[in-house]
Amino acid sequence: MTRGAQILFAVQNDEEELREILWAYEMDISGEIEDHLIIKEDGKVLAGGKMIEYEHNRYFLAVLGVKQERCDQGLGGALLGEIIRNPGAFCKNPIPELNSGAASQITTVSRGEAAGFYQKYGFEPCDFAEIPEPYREQCRDCPEKENCKPVPMRFMIGFGKE
Known part of the structure; x- marks a missing residue:
């Protein structure tokens, strides 16, 4: 990530740029634009994602994408690395923190080709049962499942393996 790039929450004016990035991966904005993180540089959205805390210290990475022409420049890894270091901040x-230092888990559903990217950052394949509702259900009857090859993934924090 370059010096001028910042990770911040998106605003309404960022919606079109983030949507274009995610559409390139056959994804879309998940809920309200203001709930998404973006990497912005010189007024341009370069990458984005969305984290959800669905239970205390249980997080789901709903989407993550990097502008196609900026792939392989470390933006996705920089964003994912920051999320892993402090998921609640993103x-x-x-959910209000009950006790600091508690073990946490981040899950996501990777398109088959992206599984290697997540594994590079310490995610491991897991069972769809570990993915929160309704996210695990969206793959069950999806007509694109055969082409997408979804892989449920998890990252454990504070369980003796990070």
Whole structure:
């Protein structure tokens, strides 16, 4: 990530740029634009994602994408790395912290080709049962499942393996 790039929460004016990035991966904005993180540089959205805390210290990475022409420049890894270091800080509506230092888990559903990217950052394949509702259900009857090859993934924090 370059010096001028910043990770911040998106605003309404960022919606079109983030949507174009995600559409390139056959994804879309998940809910309100203001709930999404973006990497912005010189007024341009270069990458984005959305984290959800669905239970205390249980997080789901709903989407993650990098502008196609900026792939392989470390933006996705920089964003994912920051999320892994402090997942609650990257949720728009985190559950109030009950005790610091508690073990946490981040899950996501990777398109088959992206599984290697997530594994590079310490994610491991897991069972769809570990993915929160309704996200695990969206793959069950999806007509694109055969082409997408979804892989449920998890990252454990504070369980003795990070």
